[in-house]
Amino acid sequence: MSGHSKWSTIKRKKGANDAKRGKIFSKLSREITIATKLGGGDGDMNPRLRLVLLKAKAANMPADNIKRAIEKGAGAGEGGNFEDLQYEVFGPGGVGILVEATTDNRNRTAGEVRFIITKNGGNLGTAGSVARFFERKGQIMIPRDSANEDELMELALEAGAEDFRAEEEGYEIITDPGQFDTVQKAIEAKEIHFDAAEVTWLPTLGTPLTDSSEVDAVNRLVEALEEQDDVNEVYTNMEDQTEG
Numbered sequence: 001m002s003g004h005s006k007w008s009t010i011k012r013k014k015g016a017n018d019a020k021r022g023k024i025f026s027k028l029s030r031e032i033t034i035a036t037k038l039g040g041g042d043g044d045m046n047p048r049l050r051l052v053l054l055k056a057k058a059a060n061m062p063a064d065n066i067k068r069a070i071e072k073g074a075g076a077g078e079g080g081n082f083e084d085l086q087y088e089v090f091g092p093g094g095v096g097i098l099v100e101a102t103t104d105n106r107n108r109t110a111g112e113v114r115f116i117i118t119k120n121g122g123n124l125g126t127a128g129s130v131a132r133f134f135e136r137k138g139q140i141m142i143p144r145d146s147a148n149e150d151e152l153m154e155l156a157l158e159a160g161a162e163d164f165r166a167e168e169e170g171y172e173i174i175t176d177p178g179q180f181d182t183v184q185k186a187i188e189a190k191e192i193h194f195d196a197a198e199v200t201w202l203p204t205l206g207t208p209l210t211d212s213s214e215v216d217a218v219n220r221l222v223e224a225l226e227e228q229d230d231v232n233e234v235y236t237n238m239e240d241q242t243e244g
Contacts, residue, residue, distance in 0.1 A: 170195070
């Protein structure tokens with residue numbers, strides 16, 4: 001994906017209207033609650049919770065919402081056996097899409113996700129058919145005005161980052177998943193603001209689209225999947241070549 005696409009996605013999420021922001025906070029609350037149920041309410045001792053809290057911070061989620069979600073997860077009752085699922089999808093134009101979900105009812109979630117995919121012109125792929133176009137990496141996105149380029153690059157690489165990329169909108173730091181926490185904490189210790197910090201799926205092979213109708217169709221499918229309650233994240237390898 002191009003640098004422009006990455007930063008456009010961040011801007012789109014930050015500029016979400018109140019209704020969509022409420023939906024984002026609701027999903028994050030659910031993720032925080034589940035992570036707390038599974039591993040406890042201390043982010044330093046629960047890596048899954050720490051990652052969700054970083055997402056919540058990047059989304060400017062109110063502290064009270066976070067506190068309530070942790071308390072809900074730490075409280076008694078409403079247990080449930082949650083499991084993580086991944087769906088591999090071919091979208092319009094052959095774009096590869098990875099969908100990550102957490103559910104206490106696999107059949108319900110699978111049925112709803114399949115319905116959304118079919119309704120929006122996609123096809124469910126077999127295991128490995130789409131995942132092979134992605135790799136698991138830590139990614140930290142920092143606005144250009146938040147840090148000095150040379151100092152940030154030195155800090156990131158000394159902390160164990162694999163790559164540092166300076167782009168027009170800001171800086172992208174890539175890490176091995178195992179080094180993400182160390183690098184992120186080094187940046188956090190310097191009180192450097194970030195727009196996103198997560199362990200994510202980055203495309204190794206993009207699918208370029210030059211037809212705006214196909215781009216719109218992929219975006220509709222992605223947005224519909226993101227609206228599904230059990231879906232946590234949706235990743236694509238779409239390269240939108242209609243921009244600019």
